[in-house]
Amino acid sequence: MADIVLTTLNARYGHTAFGLRYLQANLGELAERSVIMEFDLQKSPQEMASHIASVNPAIVGIGVYIWNSRLIADLIRQLRAQMAKALIVLGGPEVSYEISPELLELSDVVISGEADLEFAKLCRRRLGGRSLQEKTLHSQPPEPCDLALPYELYTDQDLAHRTLYVETSRGCPFSCEYCLSSVERSVRFFPLQPLLSSFKKLLDRGARHFKFADRTFNLNLPHCMEVLRFFLREYRPGLFLHCEMIPDRFPAELRALIQAFPPETLQFEIGIQTWNPEVARRIQRIQDNALIAENLHFLRQETGVYLHADLIAGLPGESLDSFAEGFDRLAALQPHEIQVGLLKRLRGTAIGRHDKEWAMHYQTTPPYGLLSNKLLTEGEMDKIRRFAHYWDSIYNSGNFVGAASLLWQEGSPFQRFMYFSEALYAEFQREHGIALDDLAAALYRHLTVASPHSPEIIGSRMARDYFHSGRPRPPSFLKEYANNMLHHTPTPSRPGLQRQARHFAAARLEK
Structure with missing residues (x-):
């Protein structure tokens, strides 16, 4: 059981909620009566609320960010249904300057600004049986020397x-x-x-x-x-x-x-x-x-x-x-x-x-x-959005850093990749959920038509990209170009640093 639950929805599991750890580190004597519960966007509000309610907290502090604000209202409703007496406290960037009327109405208290110390004061008042007068609290930026560091957490x-x-x-x-x-x-x-x-x-x-x-x-x-x-x-x-x-x-x-x-x-x-x-x-x-x-x-x-x-x-x-x-x-x-x-x-x-x-x-x-x-125009912004997503999937990711550069060896990188981006959208009619091998096939077909390079050069470059991205088994259309890769060692990577490993491997190969 815990009197205080600190929670938020991270964008993905690999992220840690830095702000929650600061809040817990600065609870002082109340820290041992608190628990951090982190979720990601894959969890439903009902699942999260049930997990929080299982420790029967008196106070629930929720971090609200641009990526999770849509789900927070549903989470609060689920919490109200399961533990009506708990104090719901919101904080974070998405409620610090302008707060939606819906979140303001659903919550009990909103703390704007850096809440490291203000949240602890609020918890002491509530758990000490004192009434809370204000619906919204503004926290002045604390001096770093006054903060307990959270790194042991x-x-x-x-x-x-x-x-x-x-x-x-x-x-x-x-x-x-x-x-x-x-x-x-x-x-x-x-x-x-x-x-x-x-x-x-x-x-x-x-x-x-x-x-x-x-x-x-x-x-x-x-x-x-x-x-x-x-x-x-x-x-x-x-x-x-x-x-x-x-x-x-x-x-x-x-x-x-x-x-x-x-x-x-x-x-x-x-x-x-x-x-x-x-x-x-x-x-x-x-x-x-x-x-x-x-x-x-x-x-x-x-x-x-x-x-x-x-x-x-x-x-x-x-x-x-x-x-x-x-x-x-x-x-x-x-x-x-x-x-x-x-x-x-x-x-x-x-x-x-x-x-x-x-x-x-x-x-x-x-x-x-x-x-x-x-x-x-709205149409141009849509094109830029697609461009950004495909660029990230193909180049930033390191998946095809060698082959993609063949697109713009002559001419404008932006214009050449925009042309390819629109061709991708015409073929797949979506930005997300395209398998890597399907992206590879589309890139190969495009390069053989739109670049001056031979299929052998394109295929060899793409096979090398596959191998050095830690994927030693390229799709069937690249297998004839992959034989000379067999003596290379696939690039190892650390958790969360796969992109960097692919780019570094490509750079080493160019030297």
Whole structure:
């Protein structure tokens, strides 16, 4: 039995709910009366409610995010049916700035902002028999030095099979209007001594994959470099660090430190979003495009970093031609992944101020994606969405990184892949649920018609992709090209890092 249940729906099992662990770590004397129950989107609200009700809690704290908000209302209804007296408390980004009337009505209390300490105060009042007056509570951002760190709450199962989230700072100094991080402008840094001590304990327990939740990991260079030096000193085989970096902030001393890491140890997520200076200014994004290009070239050509770069389609004032030009510019720098995101009107962000001038039309329910604007029709946005999904399945995934590059050895990568994307949609009439071998066959047929390469070159490249993605048995149409692959060893991968393993294998083969 437990008096307090902390719960949420993660997007998939491999993710861990970082926020819930912070809440439990900061419950103080109430922590032993609490339990974390994580679910994923495969569970039904009825199943989740039954599991929660089985411990008969007095308080249920639920994390609400863009990917799970539609299911939370159903979960609360199921909880009410099974345990009417429990206090239902909501928190998280999806209820911190604008909350739907439905969720507000269904819940007992909503905490906006960082609830690490506020939730504990609420629990003490409730379990102490004191009444709760407010329906909504706003939590001021706590100072990191006042927080108990949650890292001991990661289980051995988490360490073995799931991504561990960590952080060295909170907040963002920038004002990009599409981003929720811009709402809280201050940046707060965690004291390094207790933080690094916690990281050391995780390493000693066997943790190897760390994903930093910092929005701007390299903002404070001395702080950033001390963390990186720690992991370099404590390097263990299999270590992998995933950090979100400011794209135009890689001075010489940081470059040298990055180069000191063994290859295939670091992943940098770098948001470009747009190469169009006018569009960037319009959304309050400040960046030096020339310096960004120089930094990306350095990272890709002179380090062993895995490079993931982001672009956003649909920003106010960016046409399809402008976006295509930006995509081609980024593709020429050869990041391992290019994530094409569609603009969303996230609750609390300032992007909505452009709605009238640029005729911005969004979905009214999560994920609040852009449907059309003054420069992009709904049909064009649909094409970009399909492009993004197929690009992710074929190139970002590493499944066909070698063969896919044959599509655009001459001409515009964006235009060539868009042509292929529309051909795929015409054939399958869907974006999801296409078997890998069917995608391979479609790519092979397209390349034999639309590229200047011979079937032998195309087939050999695709067979190599299959083999180095850890799939030594290619489909029948590729078997005649696979004989020369038999002396190679298939590429091993770690849980959650299959994409990276495929891209690294392809890169090693090119050297």
